[in-house]
Amino acid sequence: MEEAIDMTATIVTIGDELLIGQIVNTNASWIGEQLTLRGVDVIRTVTVGDSPSMIKDELGRALENGRIAILTGGLGPTHDDVTKHAVAEFFGDRLTRRQDVLDAVEARFASRGIRVLDVNRDQALAPESFKAVVNRAGTAPALLRRTKTPKGEGLVALLPGVPHEMKHFMEEAVLPEIETLGEHGAIAHRTLLTAGLGESLVHERLAGIDELLGDDVSLAYLPNIHGVRVRATVRAATAEEAERRRDEVTVWIRERLGVLVYGEGSDTLEGALGRMLRERNYTIAVAESCTGGLVAHRITNVAGASDYMVGGIVSYGNSVKSSLLGVDATVLAEHGAVSEQVARCMAEGVRSALGSDTALSTTGIMGPGGGTPDKPVGTVWVGLALPDRTEARLLRLGTSRLRNKERAAAQTMNELRILLGEGA
């Protein structure tokens, strides 16, 4: 296991546009994920501008603290692309011209009928100690070299910043090269998605899990607006061993959390709800007041949702609640639009108007205005109509209108999912 800890990497992304926030750094997260999946421990990701001294600095730190340094960006043909020159200086390399790269660049321009400029030809210059890999999707080659590091044989890779070029080189050149750096164990991980409890309560439900954890098994809690994601990471000598222990831990967690777990990885609440409806051969319709269409939007984000989604009614004005959903004017007058009674009538009304098996409804005060001492901003009633009965739930949300809509939509779908999961 010693070696597993040593297979550490730093990702250096280069470009002023990243520092000033003009673009989001999706390259760093993608590379981080790919390395992690192959058992490499990403210890640091750093972004610097197109500055030779800072690039050399970061490369130096990366090779002091780990065995792999992946640099992206700054390999283009313009004057602010300095990565290649900085790295050549770092290793004391001259730049040498690579005929295969030059041929590929010229062929690429010829096939498009564009004149090749000197700056384009300079794409074929590479630091002499680096291998240049021809770019089939662009002009800048990938540049790779092995190097000694305090932790063992290492690798430096320079890749273009254009995401699809970078990904291609990672898959074709960098990841295979990393495989050859030596046995470095395996990592297995799994993320369970939960909805219905806050972070500290999920934590409490998992009391006792510490006995399963240790240096090579770790757990992270990642809350977002839809719930709490619980990620288990296991490190072991072989992939089989890592996966076996990962499964052990996640089975344990699933037993404790039960129906709170709605999926894994990139699953969604609407996807989980859709699967349940499909299994039961149920259709669904929605009647939305306070969520204003968001529940219908999320349900129809799922490809193939038309198999079970009949449609919805956004009853923003009270007149629509009466005319299309058949909510009795006296119920509205007596209990108010934000009430358990109206939520139930809306769910039953849309189920009947659209002829679905199940239905959801939302009615609430999203803010910033409209609150009363009795029904403050954040008060939401949701209705859950099943084929044979109707239930309602009271949600107490916050004061941010947009977050309230998101939370109400997620919790409403989750409540129906739980009801169906409990056998409804």
Added chain:
Amino acid sequence: MEEAIDMTATIVTIGDELLIGQIVNTNASWIGEQLTLRGVDVIRTVTVGDSPSMIKDELGRALENGRIAILTGGLGPTHDDVTKHAVAEFFGDRLTRRQDVLDAVEARFASRGIRVLDVNRDQALAPESFKAVVNRAGTAPALLRRTKTPKGEGLVALLPGVPHEMKHFMEEAVLPEIETLGEHGAIAHRTLLTAGLGESLVHERLAGIDELLGDDVSLAYLPNIHGVRVRATVRAATAEEAERRRDEVTVWIRERLGVLVYGEGSDTLEGALGRMLRERNYTIAVAESCTGGLVAHRITNVAGASDYMVGGIVSYGNSVKSSLLGVDATVLAEHGAVSEQVARCMAEGVRSALGSDTALSTTGIMGPGGGTPDKPVGTVWVGLALPDRTEARLLRLGTSRLRNKERAAAQTMNELRILLGEGA
């Protein structure tokens, strides 16, 4: 202007989930953009895991090389949240309990009827040399302190990693504190929001603007799914001078782009449409097939939308198009659900069913399945019903279902906005 160069910052984002690529680092880009807009030079962004030694290391480097260090993440209540402890060690601070933070945490839990755990109470512990700012949207406070750096008086800020909490603290506490760090020239900026033309066409319309630009006046084009944002940034000795020149540039741009500009800064398309409806005293209703509720959702994101938004019908199944929207079955059979005729009938149908003055409709093929040679994935017809006439538009979108929904919703709202702006 010399001092402007000294106002340098490092952003340190903390969390294993960032390193392994489970989430994309949108915090770093957002903070980078905000600092840049205020004339702060972001020299480095670094991400490390929940490791006390690495956090201390990065904080040390940040304060050696710049005056501002902003750390986000790792302030939650669970055992893997170590930022506060690492920073306390760095400054040799004890942790002290802050009564106002504790009161806020307890009030927050009480209002939701949730039990407060010890880990939640520990959110009130802060390194003694830091000011703690109560979190109104969560439990972890922001922690700020001034500090001496080789380049002058500096600032260290620790913020929660949850994006909306981080943003709130940046706007309310950190950016105002940075303003007080010393005179560093003035920057004025303005972002004009456009919809309806691609980046290169916007660029073409602004031909000749180079004469207004220079070292101290720059223009950036920032495309996103809703359109192209055009940001002008002006640097000058005084705020008055910077604002005067900024206004000059943006007036020039507005003249060239006309109705394509729907707002500034954080304005939204739905907000711009809402203002137009309000000015004309018009109400609106929507009939959505392919956008599945997203247009209604966006219109109702605007506070006070109930003044003009009557409601909507999501006619996902064709039966709903006939029963609730009154689309003739023979029109559906003859032209297909995705057709100009059906889009017009849907818009007129929902205007009539809900009694509104105007209406929007969408019907299309969002993918991944459902395309035909005649009507490939991405084909969308939208209907625009005004009080006295109805128009229709054909959109040709891409192959990604979620992006198609977003683009169709935005373009539909934009078409109605332009029609109204032209005097309809």
